[in-house]
Amino acid sequence: MDPFDSNSTERANLPRNMIENSMFEEEPDVVDLAKDSAAFPTFPALDPDEVVYEPRSSRLLVRGLGENDMDEDEEDCESSARLLGMSFMNRSSAHRSNSSPYTRQAPPRSCSRPSARTMVVCVLFLVIVASMTMVLYFLPGCTFTKTGCRKENKTTPIEPPFPWTQFRLPHSIRPLSYDLTLNPDLDNMNFTGSTVIKMVVLHNTKRIVLHSANLNISKATFKLGDGEASDMTVLEYKPRQQIALNFSEELKAGQYCVLTLDYSANLSHTYDGFYNSSYTDKDGNKRVLAATQFEPLSARKAFPCFDEPAFKATFLIKINRKPDYMTLSNMPKAKTTPLNNGLVQDEFEMTSVNMSTYLVAFIVGNFTPVSKNVSETLVSVYSVPEKKEHTDYALDAASKLLDFYNNFFEINFPLKKLDLIAIPDFLAGAMENWGLITFRETSLLVGKQSSPLEKQVVASVIAHELAHQWFGNLVTMSWWNDLWLNEGFATYMQYMSLQTVLPKLDIGNLFLAVRFRALDKDALNSSHAVSTAVNSPEQVEEMFDSVSYEKGASILLMLNASLPVDQQFRKGIIQYLKQFSGLNTDTNDLWNSLTQVEVSTQHQNVSEMMSSWTSQKGFPLVTVSRKGDQVTLTQEHFLLTSDNATHTSSLWNIPVTYVSDNCSLAPECRQLFTLKTKSGTFKLPESVKWLKLNYRNTGFYIVHYGDDGWAALRDALANDVSVLTHEDRASLIHNIFALSRLGRVSFRHVLNLLNYISNETETSPVTEALLQLNKIYQLLDKRHEYSLVARMKTYILHHFGSLMDKQTWEEQESVSKQELRSALLETACGLDIENCTQQAKALFKQYVDSNGTSRIPGDLQQVVFNVAAQSPEDWSTLLSLYGHVTYDAEKRKMLRGLASTQDARKIVWILKAGLKGNLIQTQELPLVISTVCKGFAGYLFAWDFIQENWDRLIEKFPVGSFAIQTIINSATSQFSTQAHLDQVQGFFSSLKERGSQMRSVQEALETIRLNKRWMEKNLPTLQKWL
């Protein structure tokens, strides 16, 4: 999935999760079902149902009542005891409903044929529960149910026990195939369904446990082997979204069985599950559609299933529809059959591959395709009919990229068709469903006149999702703790493939900026290891963050760049994909595959090197000291923490690269030194004036050169900017700001280094410097340090003014120049530089007067709309244009312009409109909030708005989700005072299970403390030197 829904700058500023993860730093012991699939081996002497995943150790735990042995019936009662306890005491679920967490879907059944001993234990247990209930009832202020102490509990009969107590499903049953029939009713926004699941028993068991959420199951039948089908009772435990069937006779390993479940449900009103969506077509008619978004935990909202990535199976999907709609699913349509109720049934081919439930997809609506054959695959891009003309670019890019990946991985895309579809109402950037990739319209559609920068966004998302067809779909992580295997890889491949396939898109600057932002996030104490334990739905959601995506991609780049032989990386991943094709893996499988590629005697042990990067959070700070030709490097954890006492003893295996003034630009200049210990020394072959480490910033670490080292580099740059590559210049700027934040260098040194920047003309150093200065400007502004704000403005103009003046306002072909221009002009107009605002106003007027026939260059649209939005009249014009414009990328820029207004009433209006979801789609609310927060007038309104509407926000966006992470980060990252820290802390701790445990909350608090500390320390320096 690509959760990022917008351009690079936003992506760069987006949040990540937190929770102090030190307790999760060891990897869980994951049993890989899929790898065992051929023989369905059993674990002797241990009922695998009882295997639980215990993050702190590699032990397999056996659940039980302690040392005493017990028979199976007893054990069932023990499970139910725990469960009843949980149902009363449950405090953690975000899915709790007002009713009892148990829902019985069929006539009640008591414990199945219990033994006398069992009966005694059960009765004893019930007596204890009843007594505890009475005691609790009479306790003042008891809180064991959402509605308080319910009197009716005294007379409510105890319902049958739910036989499972874990978040993860038992591994005794393995689904083999699903046969789904769905009847979506788009008039009434509900659906009915029937799911037939064929399964094999892997280990003897008396229960089947699977997932189901918000489905009303009306009938369940079960058939064992060739036996008769019989009706079954389905138990449901809502907090865990699980259903279960109990059997009186044990199901035996090796037996095959079939479960059929009939059910009904409403189409979801949020953005996950099988959800309804609507849009207004060009004639003003409301059109409805239904689409799916299952990753990570929502397939269970559309059909009962074993909804964990390791439970791969095949799927046969049938959808009944009105004749005037069309349907799409993962596979090509096999046939369409008329039904006798006026509907028709589309049946899709059975999936030719085993796949995880989160990759299943189906869509009902009206869409039009453009298509092209690539090798054996028919590639199609679908959009709503009136946007068909915006699909050509995506088709061309997707075809080229598919061809590239087919060759690069040496495994052809395995399906006969690949659809890419733009959905009018879609929260994430895109989702890699196998054979049916869903996109936001902005991530797929570009007009003929779109700027290369807009094409870059679309090509990047397509490259990412196509890479997933191998990394994620063909080979899947066993569990969400290794989500980075999907996302880090897809992110790395997206940049890597575009550099080869569409070099004109100049994707390198974006990838570099993304790596800087990943370092910034991972420097916080609230960060987490790339592979980290995941034991709740919120923690699953939180894995979709910059560590899994950007840090994952960064460490893969570092690995590829440090391997001594070209192609070792590629050979290793081809081997990995071939070895695990159709299966599930964990991080070690990848490192082992890469290690096994024997290429030279002196090759790095990849496993040894990379596990230090995936098993611990954060990254190293490498400090250089040089005496003549002796260079000493030391490493320590680069840990931004407001608590000075926090130290870690983490060490990394760092492939340190360096260049010097003797040879600094060409790849051949690069030297490599592996630093595995706390410090290491090497000798330079010749005398040098300066050293620059981390050549082109391909490594995931920050470098401190010491006073002399920084002075030498500063002098070299002041003399001639081209002594280093532009990536190296940007890396120096990034690193020195980070060191200032860490408290290692004075801000005066930062300003000293930046003295060279007036001579800088390349995009990445300029945009990095502007981004860093702008962050400080924003903090000063929000602290009401007006004199410093004015001086910062003068400073920026002094250093970047001449480059700003050189920018033109005409069409510009080079992506890199567009990136440079838009960053400079957005800063200039943001600082209210008249030269800039006049040009922007003129361009807006010309655009409005021409009735849309004259075009604003794509990269300048944002700055023009931002300026227009500051005048009441133009704001209204912009709002009416927003309602009419069909091209989504332009529309979003208009929305960002509208949200950048400094008029308090308009700010309040736009926040409310985003929440309401009519004029402004709710999917855009995170964008609206983050834009409002940037402005001086709006950031406090936004913070109030979030507090007041928190419950509605988490109704629309799940706790822990990327949208919620974005909202929290943008609302709080500019606070730097104790008063705001107290407010933020007070609010989030009051949320309890509604979000107080989110990692992004820890991140927010840590960021405010760091802002506060930096400000207190550096205000005098700023006053003196700025």
Ligand SMILES: [Zn+2]
């Ligand atoms: Zn992805």
